[in-house]
Every structure is written in structure tokens, then in C-alpha cells.
Amino acid sequence: MKYFHLIWAALFRRKARTFFTLVSILAAFLLFGMLDATRSAFDSGDNVIGVDRLITTSRYSIIQSLPVSLGNQIKAVPGVRDVGASNWFGGIYQDPKNFVLSFAVSDNYFDIFHEIQISPEERKTYASTRTGAIVGEALAKRFGWKVGDKIPLQSTIFPQRNGDKTWPFDIVAIYKVAPGAANGTDQQFFFHHKYFEDANAFQSIGTTVGWYVIRLNSANDADRVAKAVDALSANSDHETKTQTEQAFNASFAKQIGDIGLIVSAIMGAVFFTLILLTGNTMAQAVRERTSELAVLKTIGFSSHSVLYMVLAESILLLVIGGVLGLGLAGVIVPIVAKGSGGMLNLPPVGSQTWLLGFVLMVVIGAIVGALPALRAMRLNIVDALAGR
């Protein structure tokens, strides 16, 4: 650490070159921050709250519904704490572009998804309002909805009894989401399954549900319960597939595309270029300073200290550029998310991204500095001073 000023001075020996290199590094890490945010937007992997939940869907297809009677049978399976039902509504608000993730849910849904935070009073109002709806904070913000608003939602699938596809709703609560919930939980819209059944033009809706959500007594039981639930309907015409919520979300995200693969491919190209670019800068810097390094060695710096100094210089270069870049990404990502009007639900640059970014900075810095540093270490004082 006592050599810090020396390293710092060496780094800014040629201000223009260091500045240009820093901007390139900054661009690379800005991209890293933004792409990593995009990737995690599709990846709800670290959803810790949902570990004790299972989702039961039709085995054959996501669009096939399950009989209502199955609910009670599932509830009787040992290890099951609670069973809720949900149905896809396919709502749009005013314009087909404004898609709303809307679900008709059973009343105990909010006990199962306890990360959806609503007060007991709000629960009471919801229970007593037939057309009541509970709306996520981010969604409410996107359309400027407030508690007490009466809003029409059009279903792309279900008409009402009278043939009208516009369903009126009363917003009774806007919920916040507990930390640790899956990404995008605050973008949803829930209402009574009863209202959905009663007002629906499709009479058969009353006897079916879209899928079941199960809360377990213990997350360790997941495998056993999933098997037991699927066994209930084996060889019937409504065989089910039960999986953990995480597995369900992951397989859904995978269907959109292998976002992780695309992101890593782009970042691979970016970092490869970056290594070459900064490597070139460092090589130039060391070549220019050959005689200075020789002087350092002459006055008693050991070969190893010279090696470490050059390595430290290149890592410092990467860290300065990288921190600036990730910092900038931290500023830009929320702006982009806001600017898209809630369409792009990007999480802020999180601690994991920072950690990974930091590791990358140090590793790339070390790779880039290795050759010039070795060169500096092996420098023969006499030759270097003589300019050979």
C-alpha cells in the first residue's frame, strides 16, 4: 500500500491514453451491468419465499384446466398445508399493448403467497366486494391506479354472460411485496374466482380451475408431495404435473429463450476485446517506462515488487473503469425501467452483479497485466539503462 502513490502516478503518466482506456473499460462494464440486470429480470432463481410452494398444472398442456374436485383431494395429501386455485384471465387495459398479468384466484391465495402484503382491513374490504381487485404496486403506478378506482379490464379470452368482454373491477388494495419475492410479483392483478365463475359466459368455468398452488408444511417434503399429488389423477383424463414454483418459473423462462446464453455470448465477445485493448495499453505503458523501471530496480526495488507494482497498476485501471461503468449502469438501469413504463421490469444492479463484476475486474486486470509485469520483472538493469 505504501507504493500506492507510485502506482497512481504511473497510471496517469499519459493522461490521454489512460482516459481512453478507462472509457473503453467503462463501456464494457456498463454493458455488463445492464445485460446482467436483463438476465436476472428473466431469472427468478433466488426467490427464497416460494421454496415451500408447489404448482400443479395439467400434464399435457398449460391450456388445459383441472377439475374443481381435485382441490379437496390435494388438500388431503399429508404434508399439504393449504391449496389455492388460480385462473388465467388474459386482461388488457384500454389498449391491446397494455397487457395486464391478471388472475382469478381463490380467497386463500394471499395466505399461500404471503409475500403479497395487504392489511387485514383491506382483506375484509376485498372479501365484501364482489368485483374487488388487488393490484401490485408497480402495476398501479404504471397506469396511475389508486385504491377506490373503478377500472374496466378487457379479457382476450373470456366474455361475460351478456357477451361483453369488458369486466369492471374495483381496486380495493394496492400491495407491496416482501423482500425475497420473485421478480415481477408486484406487477400482478388479482380478483375473486367467484366473480370470474359467476359472470363468465363459459359455464364450464365453474367446474374447473387453471392450476393449483400448494403450500407445504415443509419444503423438504416437496418431492414426496409432488409425487403423491400426481398419483391422484394418474390414468385419468386430467393427469397433472406438479413441480416446485422455482422449477415452474424456470421452465417458463426457458421457453422465452436462453437469455443467459445470449448474455454470456455477448459478454464473452466484449471481454475478449477488452482484454486485448487494455493488454495493449499496459504493454505500451511498460515499454515506455523501461528505463524508469530499471532505475527503480537500481535503487533497490526487488524484481517481485516491480512485478506486483505493474500488476497492481493494471488491476487498478480495470477497477476504476469497472466501478465507474457499473455505477453508471446502476444509474441508467432504473431510468430505462422507468422509461419503458413498466414494460421492462429490470431489477436494480444488485450486490451479486457487483460481486461478479468485481471478480471480473480483478481477473481481467491480472490477465492483462501478467505479460507486461513479467517483462518488467525480468528486466536486466544494464540492458534497460543502455536502451538495448
Added chain:
Amino acid sequence: MKTFKKFLGGVLLLAIIALFLVVWTMLPWQGVVVLAILLAVWMVATRRGRQTWQVTRVGLSTVTQRLGSSSVVVVGIAGVVGVLVAMLAMSEGFAQTLRASGNDHTAIVLRGGSQAELNSILDRDSANVVMQAPGVKKGPEGRPIASGELVVVANLPRKGDPNSDSNVPIRGVSDDVWALRENVKIIEGRRFKPGLRELIVGKGAKGQFEGLDVGKSIRLAGQTWTVVGEFESHDALESELWGDTQSVASAYRRGSSVQSVTVLLESPKALDAFKASLAADPRLKVDVSTTEAYFSKQSEALTKTLRIIGITVGLIMAIGAVFGALNTMFAAIQARAREIATLRAIGFRGVPVVVSVLLETMLLALLGGAIGAGIAWLIFNNYSASTLGANFSQVVFQFRVGPALLWTGLKWALAIGFIGGLFPALRAARLPVTTALREL
């Protein structure tokens, strides 16, 4: 006063760059060819031009001595162009696949406000009314050529991942579908027989999902179906499995209703009459569009998103590459400072020096662009991928790296080269001759 002048010069330079970028993005390829020819003529015909040529040659001959730093420009720009072309190829491929699925002489009818077939439902009576409407072409026996169709979604594992579930679309089609979609060709096996549990599979679906070879059986809705053929259509329909409407409807307990009716129009102009007659019918509340409009609309959102992401990523990478190029070229100028000063001392003017440095950078950039675009073409042209489409099911599409895209990539490369070379070029021309000569 001096600093003010300098500031003014800086502003002017930025304005020039901005103007260049605007003109450059709008310039068609013919314009660039004309520019290149003009440059060549200037270099051959005028004295200044010949001087420029000489200086450029000297510069280029020293590139081999600066291989490391020159490759920074080449590789940096190759990275930008490669990523940009790949992202745009994805967006372009998806749009093209869906656009090709429709045409202007067939129309699709859905229940009003449904957006996608999966959400729609038409009972048998409505479907019949639609088929009998004016504007629909009649077959040899006087029956309208139309197909009442059902799309359901089945879970099938992706290839190489037997535990995964993908939503694969299964379309029930009527007998008329062969007259309606002439681009569909059976490439293996035979057509399905009406009334049987037989399926034909699209080429794309077969490539992406497990167990769809001809002769194999799959379980759908608790029943066993046999794959009897494979078809090719070079569009989004290739992502689907097709069976007889009645068989699919009975398997999925849909009764006699269908989800959409696709009709062959007498001519593209007949659409208006067809649409008007359906709109006037009080029994119906339907949306009518040509299949072309229907499928294009489905690709719109994703195509646009992919384009925006591609260009944003490209722009950020380009900024990095510009600064990399600046670094390299400033270093190159510095290494050649004495040489350039000598040229200036013996009478070469500023213009040849500026143009030669610019030219050198742009040639390196062009090389990088060609490498990047070439790699993207080699890896991604006709690369198959799939994503979730409007019917809540997988759409298989191919990346398309066409000439237009390659050209876009090269244009980006040249623009990066221009900006990265301009500042070092100006520095080279402004270098005070005496100081540069004295420098060791």
C-alpha cells in the same frame, strides 16, 4: 481568446461528426460506392491526391510493425459488428418467419378482440356463416375453400433435455388446408387421414423437440397419436404439429367449435367485400385481417424489442471501440511523429496527412467489420432458435444474415473507424514541425 477559438474548433468538430453520422446512416450503398470512386479518382488525378496515396502507403507499410496495437482496432470493431449483426439477424429472422406465414389472398377470422388464435372461439354456426360469405373462392365442387382450425398447446420435451417442457402448438386443420396453404409440402411420409389420430409435424418442430420422427407415437391429452409425415413451409407454421380438426377437437373436448377460420379470397381486392359482409352480419362479432397482417402484427413487438436491444448493445460497444481506436491511432501517430514532420518539412500539406491517417484507420475498421460480419454470418446464418409466440407456444425461426445486414455492419465499422481516426489525423496535421523533428 485562444481558448475560445479552441473551444469553437471543438464544437465545430463535434458538429461535423454529428452531421457525418446523420448523413452516413441515411446513405444507401450506391452513395458509398460513388464516394469511394470519387476518392480513388482524386487520389489518381490530382497532385494532392497522389501525395495522399504516397503517405498512406508509407503508413500502411508500417502497420506490420504495430501489429499488436493495430489488431486492437480490428478486433474491437469485429466484436461490435459481430454482436450487432447477430442481434439484428435474430430480429430480422423472427420477423421474416412470421411475415412469410401470411399472404394477401388468404384471410383469417377470429372472435372480436381475441388477438391470437389461442384466445378465440367460433361456434360451428358462425364458422359456417364466415365460410359462405362473399369474396371466398369456391373449389371445383362449388364449396368455399376454407379451413376451420383449432390451436391447442401440448407439452413436449426440448431436444437433448428430456425433463423440460415446451409449449408446442398443435393445429387441427380441415381438408381444404392443402389448397389454402400451397407452400406446405410433405417432405417425408404422407398426409394425415381425417378422423384418425394422426399428425404431421413441421420441420422446425421436429428439429427442436424430442420424439417427433415419422413413425413414432406421442401422447396428447391422454391419447396416443402417430406421426405419419413431416412438412416444410419455410415459415412459422413449421413450428406446429397438424392433425384433423375433428380429431383434435374431440381429443381436447372442444365439441364442434373452432378457434379461427382461414379462407382463400377470390383476389386480394375481395377482402373489403368479405370484411364488410361479416361486419354487417348481426350474428357475428369477429375480427378479419389478411393472414399477412395477422402474422406481421404478432412479430411486431418482439422484433422491435430485439432491434432496440441490438442497437443499444452495439452503441455501447461502439463507444468502447472508438476509444480503443483513438488510443491505437494516437500511439501510431506518435511513433511516426518524426516521419510525418519530415514530410511536412519537405512540403507535404496538411490534407494528405489527415486523409492518409483517416484512410488507414478506416481500412483497419473495414477489415474488422468484415471479420465480425463474416463470423456472424458463418455462425448464425440459418441458425434455428425458438421462442414463445402469440399463441402461448413455441415459434421456431431461423436467424437471417442477409446482404443488407452485412452492409449495416460494415457501415457501422466505417463510422467507428472515421471517428476513431479523425482526432489523431487532426493531431498529426497540427503537429508543430520543429518540435516533432527535435523529439528523440
